[in-house]
Amino acid sequence: MAGIKVHGVPISTTTMRVLATLYEKGLDFELVPVDMKGGAHKQEPLISLNPFGQIPALLDGDLTLFESRAITEYIAEEYSDKGEKLLCQGCKKLKAITKVWLQVEGQQFDPIASKLAYERVFKGMLGMTTDPAAAEELEAKLVKVLDIYEARLSKSPFLAGDCFTLADLHHLPIIYYLMGTESKKLFESRPKVSEWIKKITARPAWVKVLNLQKK
Amino acid sequence: MRTILQGSLLPPPPIKLSHSSLLFSPSHSHSNLKFTSKSSPSPPTITMASIKVHGVPMSTATMRVLAALYEKDLDFELIPVDMRAGAHKQEPFVSLNPFGQIPALQDGDLTLFESRAITEYIADEYSEKGEKLMCPGCNKVKAITKVWLNVEGQQFDPIASKIAFERIFKGMFGMTTDPAAVQELEGKLVRVLDIYEARLSKSEFLACDCFTLADLHHLPVIHYLMGTDSKTLFESRPKVAEWVKKITARPAWAKVVDLQKQ
Numbered sequence: 001m002a003g004i005k006v007h008g009v010p011i012s013t014t015t016m017r018v019l020a021t022l023y024e025k026g027l028d029f030e031l032v033p034v035d036m037k038g039g040a041h042k043q044e045p046l047i048s049l050n051p052f053g054q055i056p057a058l059l060d061g062d063l064t065l066f067e068s069r070a071i072t073e074y075i076a077e078e079y080s081d082k083g084e085k086l087l088c089q090g091c092k093k094l095k096a097i098t099k100v101w102l103q104v105e106g107q108q109f110d111p112i113a114s115k116l117a118y119e120r121v122f123k124g125m126l127g128m129t130t131d132p133a134a135a136e137e138l139e140a141k142l143v144k145v146l147d148i149y150e151a152r153l154s155k156s157p158f159l160a161g162d163c164f165t166l167a168d169l170h171h172l173p174i175i176y177y178l179m180g181t182e183s184k185k186l187f188e189s190r191p192k193v194s195e196w197i198k199k200i201t202a203r204p205a206w207v208k209v210l211n212l213q214k215k
Numbered sequence: 216m217r218t219i220l221q222g223s224l225l226p227p228p229p230i231k232l233s234h235s236s237l238l239f240s241p242s243h244s245h246s247n248l249k250f251t252s253k254s255s256p257s258p259p260t261i262t263m264a265s266i267k268v269h270g271v272p273m274s275t276a277t278m279r280v281l282a283a284l285y286e287k288d289l290d291f292e293l294i295p296v297d298m299r300a301g302a303h304k305q306e307p308f309v310s311l312n313p314f315g316q317i318p319a320l321q322d323g324d325l326t327l328f329e330s331r332a333i334t335e336y337i338a339d340e341y342s343e344k345g346e347k348l349m350c351p352g353c354n355k356v357k358a359i360t361k362v363w364l365n366v367e368g369q370q371f372d373p374i375a376s377k378i379a380f381e382r383i384f385k386g387m388f389g390m391t392t393d394p395a396a397v398q399e400l401e402g403k404l405v406r407v408l409d410i411y412e413a414r415l416s417k418s419e420f421l422a423c424d425c426f427t428l429a430d431l432h433h434l435p436v437i438h439y440l441m442g443t444d445s446k447t448l449f450e451s452r453p454k455v456a457e458w459v460k461k462i463t464a465r466p467a468w469a470k471v472v473d474l475q476k477q
Contacts, residue, residue, distance in 0.1 A: 051410045052370060063355045067365035074358035093325050096336040103329035106368060108314055148313045 004029040007049060008056030009036060010212040013114065013173035014068040015056040019212065020169055021072040023205035025083035031212070069106055072166050084205070086166045098160040101167035105159075112141045113174045120181040139186060146190055153192035157199075168200050176201065176210070266291040269311060270318030271298060272474040275376065275435035276330040277318040281474065282431055283334040285467035287345035293474070331368055334428050346467070348431065350423040360422040363429035367421075374403045375436045382443040401448060408452055415454035420462075430462050438463065438472065 004022065006029055008015030022029050034040050034055050042053040049057035050066035057066045060078075065071050076086040088094035116138040119130050152159060159167045175197055178184060188194050200206070266284065268291055270277030284291050296302050296317050304315040311319035312328035319328045322340075327333050338348040350356045378400045381392045414421060422429045437459055440446060450456050462468065 051413065052366070052407075060355075063358060065358055065362055067362050067369060069369075070358065070361035070365045073361050074354065077357070078354040092336075092340050095339070096325060096327055096332065099332035099335050100327050100329050103332040103368075104314070106365075107329060107331075111373070145314075151313065 003061060005032050005059040006030070006056050007032045007034050007046060007058075009033055010209070010215070012036075012055050013117070013177065014054070016173040016176075016209050017068040017170055018056050018058060018071050018075075019209045020172055020205055021075045021086065021166070023208045024086060024169070024203070025075060025079045027075070027079060027082065069102070069170060072170065073102075076166055085163065086169065088161050088163055088165055094161055098165050098167055101159040101165075102170065105167060105170045108145050109142075109171065110174065112138055112145065113178060116142060116183055117174050117177045117181075120183060121177045135183075139183060142183075143186055146186055146193055149196075150190040150192050153196050158196070164200065164203070168196070172200060172206055172209075176206075265323055267294055267321040268292070268318050269294045269296050269308060269320075271295055272471070272477070274298075274317050275379070275439065276316065278435035278438070278471050279330040279432055280318050280320060280333045280337075281471045282434055282467055283337045283348065283428070285470045286348060286431070286465070287337055287341045289337070289341060289344065331364070331432060334432065335364075338428055347425065348428045350425060350427055356423065360427050360429055363421040363427075364432065367429060367432045370407050371404075371433065372436065374400055374407065375440060378404065378445055379436050379439045382445060383439050397445075401445060404445075405448055408448055408455055411458075412452040412454050415458050420458070426462065426465070430458070434462060434468055434471075438468075 004027060006015065006018055006022070008018070008031065010016065010019070010031070019031070034046060036055070040046055041050075041055055046055075046057065047053055049059070049064055052066065054066070056068060056071065057064065058071045058074075059065075060074075065074055072086075080087070088098050116135060119135045119138065123130055149159070156162065158164050175187070179187065179197070179201075187197055266289060268277065268280055268284070270280070270293065272278065272281070272293070281293070296308060298317070302308055303312075303317055308317075308319070309315050311321070311326055314328065316328070318330060318333065319326060320333045320336075321327075322336075327336055334348075342349070350360050378397060381397045381400070385392055411421070418424065420426050420430050437449070441449065441459065441463070449459050
């Protein structure tokens with residue numbers, strides 16, 4: 001019995017965010033599948049784990065958490081001595097700047113990029129068709145964000161500083177999906193962004209997350 | 216005075232910026248507002264607060280930061296940003312926040328943006344001062360606070376801030392509220408508030424039995440919505456209503472609201 005249990009599914013971007021963190025830390029865990037098609041996430045017992053009816057939820061001993069970005073931060077702090085460091089080490093300044101870029105992902109990048117992934121990838125899985133006008137509008141917003149990323153990554157190898165952190169990791173699932181669509185050109189046309197993506201998607205922990213999808 | 220290094224434009228050192236705008240800039244339409252949390256009996260002097268907030272008192276994101284500073288009893292300087300003139304989208308502001316949004320905060324040589332990163336920094340860096348803004352205890356207790364911080368940022372705010380935009384901010388920009396949009400948004404918000412009602416039946420505040428940033432982050436948007444028809448969504452839920460009363464009654468919050476009257 002692993003101490004850590006994750007309730008979720010390998011194709012879910014939010015579940016992938018948590019799995020990536022667990023793999024980076026070299027932690028044992030059990031992935032408990034949730035029957036999304038059957039609506040299990042909106043019913044008991046999952047609703048007692050996450051009242052918002054979304055995956056993933058994480059159990060660690062008697063602690064129950066939801067919201068993927070809260071879970072990853074908990075893992076990074078609770079297991080800070082294990083595996084890869086996921087927060088910049090050092091002074092208050094580095095920690096504060098990491099917080100900034102964690103918020104940038106959650107407030108500036110994800111609201112746009114996840115809608116774009118929905119249009120281009122998930123709608124198809126659900127038997128719906130992409131709305132090209134919506135995709136175009138979202139891409140126009142996303143490029144403005146990516147231009148800022150390009151400038152940032154010209155000054156710093158990773159978003160928060162010189163080391164890979166959760167601020168980079170949180171982007172992995174959505175970027176992974178978008179890189180399999182025509183939206184990839186937005187990333188590929190920006191050299192620093194493109195280099196950053198190559199680096200972060202090549203990480204062994206991320207490869208393990210993708211392998212889960214093939215099972 | 217601006218230091219320009221090859222390939223990058225750095226924001227001016229904070230003290231020089233505020234000093235020069237205070238004394239030398241005839242086009243500066245607002246005086247820099249300096250606030251000390253404690254009343255000071257000494258004669259006025261030009262003291263340089265190490266914390267500077269670039270923003271405006273009516274901005275929800277700025278208010279979030281001001282609330283945290285007041286809770287912590289920290290001295291700071293509020294440097295107004297001329298939003299109507301688009302100052303937030305131009306230099307020197309975009310060097311502070313490339314996303315062109317207020318607020319930005321400077322503390323010594325540290326520059327931060329994203330209000331929720333700023334408040335977390337304030338709560339961590341000044342954890343010994345003023346009110347505690349994080350649940351005391353081990354990582355597991357802290358983790359629950361992180362959950363509810365994310366709930367505010369990912370579940371509550373995306374809906375509630377759009378309602379505030381429809382009901383209040385559109386009017387300020389000469390646009391009209393879209394009733395259908397409001398109805399749809401309220402339909403979503405009530406589901407979130409039902410979850411809050413259940414949570415607050417088990418816990419005095421969202422994360423634990425003490426007031427934390429997870430509660431504080433809600434204050435600005437709730438403040439605005441409570442001045443509109445949307446207040447019924449909060450008032451009709453007893454635990455939520457009680458929680459709203461408690462958090463909006465905090466002295467630090469009253470100081471933020473007072474700033475709007477100046």
